[in-house]
Amino acid sequence: MAARCELSDVDDGTVLTLEKLYARLPDVNDIPIVEQNQIDDSGGSEIYGELTPRGVREVRELLSPRKDDVFYDLGSGAGRFVLQAALEWPCSHAVGIELSRTRHRVGEVALSRTAPFVRQRATLRCADMLTCEGCEDATLIYVASLVFDDAFMRQLGTRLSQLPRLRAIASLRPFPPGALPEFVPAKRNAAPDSDPATLRERVEATWGATRVFIYARET
Numbered sequence: 001m002a003a004r005c006e007l008s009d010v011d012d013g014t015v016l017t018l019e020k021l022y023a024r025l026p027d028v029n030d031i032p033i034v035e036q037n038q039i040d041d042s043g044g045s046e047i048y049g050e051l052t053p054r055g056v057r058e059v060r061e062l063l064s065p066r067k068d069d070v071f072y073d074l075g076s077g078a079g080r081f082v083l084q085a086a087l088e089w090p091c092s093h094a095v096g097i098e099l100s101r102t103r104h105r106v107g108e109v110a111l112s113r114t115a116p117f118v119r120q121r122a123t124l125r126c127a128d129m130l131t132c133e134g135c136e137d138a139t140l141i142y143v144a145s146l147v148f149d150d151a152f153m154r155q156l157g158t159r160l161s162q163l164p165r166l167r168a169i170a171s172l173r174p175f176p177p178g179a180l181p182e183f184v185p186a187k188r189n190a191a192p193d194s195d196p197a198t199l200r201e202r203v204e205a206t207w208g209a210t211r212v213f214i215y216a217r218e219t
């Protein structure tokens, strides 16, 4: 995935705040080989890219967070999505789970620079999303799963289905059929990539516009 793109089209308070929080912190695209191997062993991928602030707002429209929601970003990288959610979303808490210690540490430094109200609402954990220990409070999940394979998505689906309060998932690639028992795919998940409605709904990422697949728990 390409390097971060310019953010001038969403030049507002949150963007400026994020720029300040991450000022002079190391680039997280490259991580030590030992961390790459650890991620490969988990079945995940170390390839990096982020949603832009605009993209995070577009995901918000798709997930409709509420005040009582606990949001998780699985594979949170340097934590930008989590910090933006803590700054802008109405949910009670935003949590990031990231396996790379290097990326996690950059996020921790940025988080330590935030105002106390953000630090109370955001948590970054260095952990494997497949075990996702302590994630039982999650109600909304985003996962940048674009480069994960079917085997990984099946394991992830099994774990997410065990989370008792989880009500909706936003994923950059679809889960294989049957991988998410108790969850219903949004109707538009089945539309072809060329469908005009799905073209309009793509969200902005550092590598371009990307499709998001939504799953809601059966009621």
Ligand SMILES: C[S@@+](CC[C@H](N)C(=O)[O-])C[C@H]1O[C@@H](n2cnc3c(N)ncnc32)[C@H](O)[C@@H]1O
Residues within 6 Å of the ligand: 039, 042, 043, 044, 045, 046, 047, 048, 049, 050, 051, 073, 074, 075, 076, 077, 078, 080, 081, 097, 098, 099, 100, 103, 127, 128, 129, 130, 144
């Ligand atoms: C494409 S980046 C997404 C960054 C951020 N969530 C965003 O969308 O802006 C995916 C991240 O998932 C992490 N990752 C891969 N496998 C993982 C695993 N098993 N557990 C936790 N994180 C993992 C990678 O290190 C990488 O930082």
